[in-house]
Amino acid sequence: MADDVIPDDVRDFILRHIDSVAQLEALLLLRANGGQDWDVARTAARLYAGEEEIRKVLTQLCADGLLSCKDNIYRYECPLDVRAIIDRLAEVYRRHLIPITNIIHTKPRRIREFADAFKFRKDT
16 A cells, blocks of 8 residues: 555654645645744645635644744744654655545544544633
8 A cells, every 4th residue: 555655653643633735734834934924824825725724724733732823923833853753744745745645635534523522622
């Protein structure tokens, strides 16, 4: 199977944190431009995607601790060990785009919903 070229740690990261190709592309875009601040409009324009979709993507990446978010400004900031796996993901994605997107597209959507049910949320 072509998906066998994806290292287990990269596959696990995708299954835990990446729900769409747009989310992966947003993460890798901000990673590639780590010193820059991004807003929804700029990110959406750069990814040729709708702003509402990108807003959801960026919000989830922030919730997962992969980006920082303050006043609707996003920046690639995460712990060094997480950066290492994202660096590996970027490299594998460059070489194996189709197997990576297959993992994302065949990922059961219910996994995120189930995991989210156990997160503590602040009351608004």
